[in-house]
Amino acid sequence: MEKQSIEQLENTALQVRRDILRMVHGVQSGHPGASLGCTEFFVALYFNRLNHNSNFKMEGKGEDLFFLSNGHISPVWYSVLSRSGYFPPKEMDTFRKLNSRLQGHPATEEGLPGIRIASGSLGQGMSVAIGAAQAKKIDGDDSTVYVLMGDGEQEEGQIWEAAMYAAHWKVDNLIATIDLNRQQIDGPTKEIMNLIDLRAKYESFGWEVVDTLQGNDMKSVLEGLEKAKNLTREGKPVMNLLHTEMGYGVNFMVGTHKWHGIAPSDEQLEDALGQLPETIGDF
Amino acid sequence: MEKTLDLKFNYTEKKDTRSGFGDGFLEAGRRNPNVVGLCADLIGSLKMGAFQKEFPERFFQTGIAEANMMGIAAGMTINGKIPYTGTFANFSTGRVYDQIRQSIAYSGKNVKICASHAGLTLGEDGATHQILEDLGMMKMLPHMTVINPCDYNQTKAATIAIAEYEGPVYLRFGRPSWPIFTDPAQKFEIGKAWKMIEGTDVTIFATGHLVWEAVVAEAILRSEGISAEVINIHTIKPLDEEAILDSVAKTGCAVSAEEHQYNGGLGDSVAQTLARNNPAPMEYVGVDDSFGESGTPTQLLEKYGLNAANIVAAAKKVLARK
Numbered sequence: 085m086e087k088q089s090i091e092q093l094e095n096t097a098l099q100v101r102r103d104i105l106r107m108v109h110g111v112q113s114g115h116p117g118a119s120l121g122c123t124e125f126f127v128a129l130y131f132n133r134l135n136h137n138s139n140f141k142m143e144g145k146g147e148d149l150f151f152l153s154n155g156h157i158s159p160v161w162y163s164v165l166s167r168s169g170y171f172p173p174k175e176m177d178t179f180r181k182l183n184s185r186l187q188g189h190p191a192t193e194e195g196l197p198g199i200r201i202a203s204g205s206l207g208q209g210m211s212v213a214i215g216a217a218q219a220k221k222i223d224g225d226d227s228t229v230y231v232l233m234g235d236g237e238q239e240e241g242q243i244w245e246a247a248m249y250a251a252h253w254k255v256d257n258l259i260a261t262i263d264l265n266r267q268q269i270d271g272p273t274k275e276i277m278n279l280i281d282l283r284a285k286y287e288s289f290g291w292e293v294v295d296t297l298q299g300n301d302m303k304s305v306l307e308g309l310e311k312a313k314n315l316t317r318e319g320k321p322v323m324n325l326l327h328t329e330m331g332y333g334v335n336f337m338v339g340t341h342k343w344h345g346i347a348p349s350d351e352q353l354e355d356a357l358g359q360l361p362e363t364i365g366d367f
Numbered sequence: 368m369e370k371t372l373d374l375k376f377n378y379t380e381k382k383d384t385r386s387g388f389g390d391g392f393l394e395a396g397r398r399n400p401n402v403v404g405l406c407a408d409l410i411g412s413l414k415m416g417a418f419q420k421e422f423p424e425r426f427f428q429t430g431i432a433e434a435n436m437m438g439i440a441a442g443m444t445i446n447g448k449i450p451y452t453g454t455f456a457n458f459s460t461g462r463v464y465d466q467i468r469q470s471i472a473y474s475g476k477n478v479k480i481c482a483s484h485a486g487l488t489l490g491e492d493g494a495t496h497q498i499l500e501d502l503g504m505m506k507m508l509p510h511m512t513v514i515n516p517c518d519y520n521q522t523k524a525a526t527i528a529i530a531e532y533e534g535p536v537y538l539r540f541g542r543p544s545w546p547i548f549t550d551p552a553q554k555f556e557i558g559k560a561w562k563m564i565e566g567t568d569v570t571i572f573a574t575g576h577l578v579w580e581a582v583v584a585e586a587i588l589r590s591e592g593i594s595a596e597v598i599n600i601h602t603i604k605p606l607d608e609e610a611i612l613d614s615v616a617k618t619g620c621a622v623s624a625e626e627h628q629y630n631g632g633l634g635d636s637v638a639q640t641l642a643r644n645n646p647a648p649m650e651y652v653g654v655d656d657s658f659g660e661s662g663t664p665t666q667l668l669e670k671y672g673l674n675a676a677n678i679v680a681a682a683k684k685v686l687a688r689k
Contacts (some may be wrong), residue, residue, distance in 0.1 A: 143446045151442075192474050200445050205465050210605055211435045213444020215450075222403070222424065223446060242466070245432035249439070253427065323537045 085138070088131040093302050096167060097127045099364040102357060103163035103332045106366060107179040107186075111351045114180060114188070116363060117343035118234065119160035121265050121300070121328040125232070126164040128305045133313070137225060138169035140197035148227045149216050151201060153209020154234035154263065155255030156190040156345070162186050165198040166367070173367035205239025209233060210260055214250050214321075217258040228316055232261045239277045244289075250321040251290030259312045261324040264299070267341035286323045299328035334359055372586040375564045375597075378546035385483045387519035388540050391526025392451055392481070396422050398506060399449065399530050405440055406453040407433045412542075413483050415452035433458045437466040437478070444476040449530055452478065456485035456539055459497040462554025472508040472533050479507075479529050479662075480537045485515075486626030487671055488543040488664035489578055493599070497659035503631020505537040506604040512557060515539045515605040515625075516631075517578035519547045521601060532557055538574065541626075543664040547555050547581050558602045560610035566596035569682045570614040573599045573624040574633045577652065577673060584678035587689035594680055603633050608640045614645050618683040624652040624678050626668075648688035650681040 088096060100146050108114035130136070134264060135148045152161050159179065166173045171185070178184035185196040189204030201212050213231035237243065250258060262282060270276050279285075283293045292315045296308030305326070311326045330335030330344070334356040348356060396402045396418050403425040406415050407440045410428070419426040423499065429436040433454055440450035459482035460467070471478045482501065489497045506513045512534060516522040522540045563578075564585050573581035578599050585595045595612055600607070617620050621641065623634035634651040641647050654671050668674040 145446055149445070201441060204468050205469045207434075208438050208466055209471050211438020211443035211466075212445075214435075215439035216445045217442075218427065219403075219440070219443040219446045222448070227447070242432075242434040242438065245430075245435035246438065249429060249432065249435055252430070320526075355485045 090302050090306070093127050093131055094130055095363040097123050097302065098360050099161045099362065100127055100160060100167065101360045102362060102366060103176055104159040105348060105356050107159045107162070107176050107205040110177065113346045114159055114347060115156040115345045116159065116348070117264060117330040117337060117341065118154070118263060119157045120334060120337060121330045121332050122157055122232065122263050123333065124300050124302050124305045125261065125326055126160050128302060128309060129230065130164045130168045132306060132308045134147060134230070140170055142344055144200070146225060146227060149200065149229045150216045151209045151216070152190060153203055153231055153233040153337045154206060154237050155203030158188065158190050161190060165367050170198040171196065176367045189306055206234070206237045207242040210243060210246040213258060213260070214246055214255050217255050218253065220257060223274040228259060228313065230256050230259050230261070232263060235262055235264045235266060235273055235279060236276070238262065240278055247289045247291065249287065255321050256317050258318050258321045259316060259324060260321065261326050261359065263328055264325050265328045265330040266299065267330045267344065269341065269344050271341055282325060290320060291323045292318070293323045293325060296326045298331040299326040327354055372583065372590065374586045376548040376582045378548045380547050382519040382543055382547055383513060383542055384516060384519055384522040384540035385542060386414050386484065387493040387527050388481055388538070389417060389524030391523035393417045393421065395527050395530040396425065400528070401447055402451065403427070403443060404447045404451050404528055405429055405436050405455065407431055407436050407458065409454050414483070415453050433463045436467050437463045438470050439469040439479045441474060441476045444478060450478050451481050451485070453481050455672040456482035456494060456501050457496055460498065460501040460504050468508060472510045475487065475510055476535060477533055478535050480535070482537065482539050484542045485539045486541060486575070486669065487659045487667040487673065488541050488626060490543065490664050490667065491661050493661040494658040499626070499628045499654050499659065500601055500631065501539060502627050502633065506631070506636065510535055511604065512536045512602070514602050515575040516601045517575055517599060518545055518549050520549045520551045520553060521555065524553050525601065528555040528557060529600070541576060543576070545576055548579060548582065558605045558607060560607035561599040561601065562596065562614070563599050564595070564597040566594040566618065567618050568594045568618055569622060569686055570596045570598060570618045570677060571622045571682065572598050572600050572633065572637050573623060574603060574612065575626050577626055578665065580673070580675040581678055583675035584682065587675060587679050588682055592685065600633055603636055606636050606640060611637055611640050611645050615641060615645060620648040620682045620689050622650045622652060622678060622685055625655050626673060629653045629655055648685050650685040652677050652681050
């Protein structure tokens, strides 16, 4: 797949945001907030940074691999997978419905192309990504493994087992990203469980840390990913702290945890879609 | 007692089943370059050291972090590796149940969860480590295969065989030195029960260490004029229902014997098979809804009612119900 320019990526992101809202609205269920907040990241990854093949093969030899640990933001992933050719966009219409391959949280059970592990129960994805990265090293495969986690998810203990392990084993073909939107279901992370300084935490665990300060600016996201990539293969795992706004792109959803797992009504959808022009074509 | 009995199976040597795992693991590694190992700070206890020495590039010490180990193993399967994880049975199951459920079973990953020190025969460490619920937890997971071999040779054969099978496997073995009474050249067939001794009056379905107790029990029963059939159920899931039903059609009653809680173990699997197809009287030999405690393996099997004498008593009880 050809790498999209910033202008093309921004157009794609508009469509992805529409897809997210229409999927969640269609079934009145799902997680729009962090899906919208991570749209630039997903679009930048799948349409520019990742060396991947939409003719899906589980083993992904010679390809960069992406794992989603915070599986509840499945709408953004499904949209990006579909828009990059893994399955027909029309299938987004089945999201969270009976007999669908687009499960509420990503799964391999129904064989949806692009998904390599089930996720949703938090804290597990980074371990899986590390395993995949080490397997690539055993095989002399020089591609990169990516994983995205939530910031609230950092409260899970397994994350820190994995963080210790990745540095100890010098898993330097791994780029982990944390969606730093500072929100979790019950409220701001600062109030629920203060994460304090994730950069200091990961640095002290032996990681290289990059900050992407404008996680909803395509140029900034691309630069962050490039900077992270340049730090790989230097003996340390790499962490990309992606500062985003939950609900970005829709004025009444932005910056609050309230849209973590709530679907828009008919009127709210109309209002939101009015802010996001159709670019590629709705499913 | 064993010396005066006319046993159908005999032994000259005792060894721990975990050594069967360690030797089988090395052999599996020699046969298949995709076999890799992970261990959570118990390389010596799990007997994984020989593999680590021979294949250092395919072995990963994870430290005391079992949840992470399960995730890493799941990730390694993605490009075709066959990871064997090693830790105690307690930390291989209950501690990491959700990791196994989501990242391994639901995701259909080819991970071999190798679990030592299962059951009461762990001995002196006591109830914190003596897991008696693991078979139940693992067999409840869709896609999971559950194997509990009976001696060194069978454990070694099973360890080699699971590398050839595609899919998640729970392999359970133990710590005590135990009679080696099965063929060193046996071929291990997953899901295929082994009729070790033919009989007509009662069927004893045994798994793990208690297969040996069943062999002893058969000799005692025979000396008293009772003909017991002994079937080695090394694979709890998928269960060889045909072997169970064929045998009980002949004997008309059953005893299950396992180093596990009544709830959720082999006994429940046998009972379910009988209830759905051919209801017949059945007795359980196992642990009846309690935790274990410190003691020697022999003392514990006696106190908790899991030895040959208990199997004999259960057989007589079930015969009286026919």
